[in-house]
Amino acid sequence: xxxxxxEKSNYNACPCGCATRGGKGHSRGMGKLQLAxxxxxxxxxxxxxxxxxxxxEFAANLSAFIGAVILATPIIFEAIKDLYSGKLYMNELVAxxxxxxxxxxSFQEAGIIGFFLLMTIIIESKTASGAQRSIEDLIKLTPDKxxxxxxxxxxxxxxxxxxVGDIIRVRPGENFPVDGKIISGETTANQAPITGxxxxxxxxxxxxxxxxxxxxxxxxxxxxxxxGQETTLGKVQDMIMEAENIKSPIVRVIDKYASYYTPVIxxxxxxxxxxxxxxxxxxxxxxxxxxxxxxxxxxxxxxAAVAASARLGILIKDIQNxxxxxxxxxxxFDKTGTLTKGILSVARLNPFEGHxxxxxxxxxxxxxxxxxxxxxxxxxxxxxSAELSxxxxxxxxEIHGKGVEGTVGNKRYLVGRLAWLNSLGLDIEDANRAxxxxxxxxxxxxxxAINDEIIGWVGFSDKVREETKGLLKELDxxxxxxxxxxxDRTPVAMQIAKELGIEEVRSECLPEDKAAFVEDKKLSSIxxxxxxxxxxxxxLAAGDLGIAMGAIGSDIAINSASIALMTNDLSRINxxxxxxxxSVFIINQNLIGGLIIVxxxxxxxxxxxxxxxxxxxxxxxxxxxxxxNSARLVRMGEEHS
Ligand code: ADP
Ligand code: MG
Numbered sequence: 244x245x246x247x248x249x250e251k252s253n254y255n256a257c258p259c260g261c262a263t264r265g266g267k268g269h270s271r272g273m274g275k276l277q278l279a280x281x282x283x284x285x286x287x288x289x290x291x292x293x294x295x296x297x298x299x300e301f302a303a304n305l306s307a308f309i310g311a312v313i314l315a316t317p318i319i320f321e322a323i324k325d326l327y328s329g330k331l332y333m334n335e336l337v338a339x340x341x342x343x344x345x346x347x348x349s350f351q352e353a354g355i356i357g358f359f360l361l362m363t364i365i366i367e368s369k370t371a372s373g374a375q376r377s378i379e380d381l382i383k384l385t386p387d388k389x390x391x392x393x394x395x396x397x398x399x400x401x402x403x404x405x406x407v408g409d410i411i412r413v414r415p416g417e418n419f420p421v422d423g424k425i426i427s428g429e430t431t432a433n434q435a436p437i438t439g440x441x442x443x444x445x446x447x448x449x450x451x452x453x454x455x456x457x458x459x460x461x462x463x464x465x466x467x468x469x470x471g472q473e474t475t476l477g478k479v480q481d482m483i484m485e486a487e488n489i490k491s492p493i494v495r496v497i498d499k500y501a502s503y504y505t506p507v508i509x510x511x512x513x514x515x516x517x518x519x520x521x522x523x524x525x526x527x528x529x530x531x532x533x534x535x536x537x538x539x540x541x542x543x544x545x546x547a548a549v550a551a552s553a554r555l556g557i558l559i560k561d562i563q564n565x566x567x568x569x570x571x572x573x574x575x576f577d578k579t580g581t582l583t584k585g586i587l588s589v590a591r592l593n594p595f596e597g598h599x600x601x602x603x604x605x606x607x608x609x610x611x612x613x614x615x616x617x618x619x620x621x622x623x624x625x626x627x628s629a630e631l632s633x634x635x636x637x638x639x640x641e642i643h644g645k646g647v648e649g650t651v652g653n654k655r656y657l658v659g660r661l662a663w664l665n666s667l668g669l670d671i672e673d674a675n676r677a678x679x680x681x682x683x684x685x686x687x688x689x690x691x692a693i694n695d696e697i698i699g700w701v702g703f704s705d706k707v708r709e710e711t712k713g714l715l716k717e718l719d720x721x722x723x724x725x726x727x728x729x730x731d732r733t734p735v736a737m738q739i740a741k742e743l744g745i746e747e748v749r750s751e752c753l754p755e756d757k758a759a760f761v762e763d764k765k766l767s768s769i770x771x772x773x774x775x776x777x778x779x780x781x782x783l784a785a786g787d788l789g790i791a792m793g794a795i796g797s798d799i800a801i802n803s804a805s806i807a808l809m810t811n812d813l814s815r816i817n818x819x820x821x822x823x824x825x826s827v828f829i830i831n832q833n834l835i836g837g838l839i840i841v842x843x844x845x846x847x848x849x850x851x852x853x854x855x856x857x858x859x860x861x862x863x864x865x866x867x868x869x870x871x872n873s874a875r876l877v878r879m880g881e882e883h884s
Contacts (some may be wrong), residue, residue, distance in 0.1 A: 275317055279361045285310030286354035307350035314357030315341040318364075336508060340529030344855060347522045352855055356530060359859035363535065363866050381480055381553075384436050384455035389413075389420045392464065409467045415460055419452045422474040422796075423465035430461030437475055438795055438809040439556030451796045475795060475809070478560075479553050486542075486549040486562050508532045508845075515849050524851050527858035531844030536865040540833030543873035548826040551879040556809035557819055558794065564805045567788055568823035571723060573768035574816075575761050575782065578729035578739060579617055579687075580775035581792055581813070582711050587621035587703040590686050594699035595673050601631070603699045607691045609634040610649045610656045614641050616777060618689050621703055644730045644754045644778045646689070657692040660730070662751065669695055684734035707742060710814040715743060717817045726764070728757045730778060757782035773816060776800030790816065818880045826876055833869045840865040 289307035292299055315338075322338035337360055344353035390397045392410045402420045405411070410426065413419055419432070431443040434456040443459055446452055452465060455476035471477055512525045545562060552559055559565050579585050592600040608626035611619035612633055626633060636649035636656075646659015657664060661678060665671050674690055674697055677683055686702035718725055726747035729736050736750035749760050758781040764770045765787060772779070772786030775793055780803035783789030791797070791804035793811040801807045808815050844861060847853045853861070 275361060275365050278313055278317055279358060279365065282310045282314035282354060283358050285313065286351060286358065289351055304350065307354055311345065311350045311353040311357060314354055314361055318357060318360055335505060336529045336533055340526050343522055343526045355856050356859040359863045363863040366867060381455065381476060384418055384476065385420045386418055405467055405470060407467050407470060410464055411467060412462065412464050413458045414462045415458055418457050419454055421454050421467050422469035423452055423467045425450050425452060425463050426466050428461050428463035430463050431459045433457040433459055437556060439554055440810050453795060479558060482559055483549050483553060486545045519851065521851060523855055524848055526855040527848035527853045528845060530855060530858040530862055531848055532841065533862060534837060534841050535862065536837030536840060536869045537834060539866060539869050540837055541830050543870055544826055544830045544833060544876060547873045547876035548822055550877050551822060555815060555818055555880050557815060558807040558809060560805050564788060565823050566827055568819055569827045570769045571771045571788065571820060573764050573770045574718065574723060574725040575764060575770060575772045575786065576725060576727050577774035577779045578727050578731060578736065579705060580777055581773055582727060582743065583705040583707050583739065585617045585705065585775060587617045587705050589621050589625045589701055590704040591702035593677065593702065595697065598698045603691055605631050606656055606693060607658050607701055609636055609651065610647050610658045613639045614647050618703055622701065654694050658689060661690055664690055664692055664697060669697055671697065673697065674700065685738055687731050687735050707739065708813055710812060711743060714813050714817055728752050728760055754778050754781045758785040761785040776803060822879050825879060829872055829876060833872055837865060837869060
């Protein structure tokens, strides 16, 4: 695992070699640091000797020479390596600067320049591995060893030896090593590392648990469902890895023209030399021309932003989507499970004449036991608390956005919306009366039919999420428009829209109608779609940005969306937009700042305003400023987790 991470995390960024081998840099960075310190001591020593023992001039010079050689060697080494691999990259510029300082005979100066350049390389390689550190933190969340149960016996094995379907035991206080399903015992789990929400979650038989989360109170047996990179935690790791290799358009331009850039700088240097015959100007030019700050501008900011989003339980699947989120002008919300809690409760069982409530519930719950829809969950909950034993269902089928069907014995059961039953040719006279009854206008209705006869309806009620109003208000403040789409009945949709102050509403939509609405909005705006992945996958995929809620453990949601919120906390949408806007702002700030320093620096050094040492300090300073500027993003939204 460790190897793999190191392999992937090549920063491959700055032309002058700073921050490049970020991943493997740890031990090498230390070596460089020691060289920098020893070299600096020799250089300082030479200054002290020149000051206090002016007669020992040779010794002072020797000390300066040794210091400069120690400091210059690693830099020149990098440059030669680049030359060998055919990269006419800008490592060479810095190396030439140092060599020029040597030839100028000023070893003290060469030492000081070398020191700053080397320190820049060290500092940058340390922060460049920021992504790697986040990943290491994530890896620490999963234990190496695990207790597998085979034939009633526990054996302690490496997690890497597990396969899907194995049974393992996890005790209180241990972290779950893999994603799995509880098959025995019950417990609570702290899922904060993935969702950013620290309130413990109850877990009982058949509930899912997730790699990297902590088992708090009970000892449980788990069947392994996902391993390694397939787990939710693995996906978060992938996101962070990807972040590191992002380049901004401007860096791509530099990459493309890198083979021109070096010759241009060399020519500028030659002209400067011919016109002014001043080696100091040439050295300064070489030092300042290396655009480290520009190259670091984007990846440092993105890594910081992604670290923040991982902490907030926001999984950004393709890093380009982070930037896109800052441009959202229109949001289409699904209703059930998104604006509302989606935890329905059965408000009314209404059998038609000749049928009993218990019969209605038994029929509905029996078919719905195989569905994941909020109505299905509500029916099964009620059946469970009424201690009904459900019928076996065969030929189960779910028609998305319409309903479910199945057979019991030789009878066909249908449970779903009226328009669907109507389209199948059922008699809907009684049902129509229910639809029009104002008493039902606050309820979502689902009809139950046995053998083509509708035997009654079930009314459900849902609640608006507490945070929905707050979010919509913040969207108003940021001039982002929004609409609600739903498969639910018009009266219910209107009710909710009124409660929330939403003006644009589409009700009684099929999944493809939702997608068509999104396509239409896309003609005039950048559109994000927010849904829970139940019957809105086509709409999520149609949006410029698809944001899935409550995605932890839901593969459909994670797969159909471009950004997945691990929790059900709708207010994270606002955090996401803020984080995205701030990232874009900081990246631009970094790029502009970096470019100004390089361009001004080149001009100033040609006209002899800057000395080589000041040039080296400016070079380091600009890179360090970029790094600190980016680091501001890491703390975004800390108050929410
Ligand atoms: P929403 O857009 O509000 O999330 P859906 O598209 O999921 O709603 O569903 C639309 C309608 O289709 C529901 O109101 C319900 O009447 C019906 N429906 C969908 N799936 C099911 C199901 N599994 N059981 C019963 N009815 C269903
Ligand atoms: Mg829905």
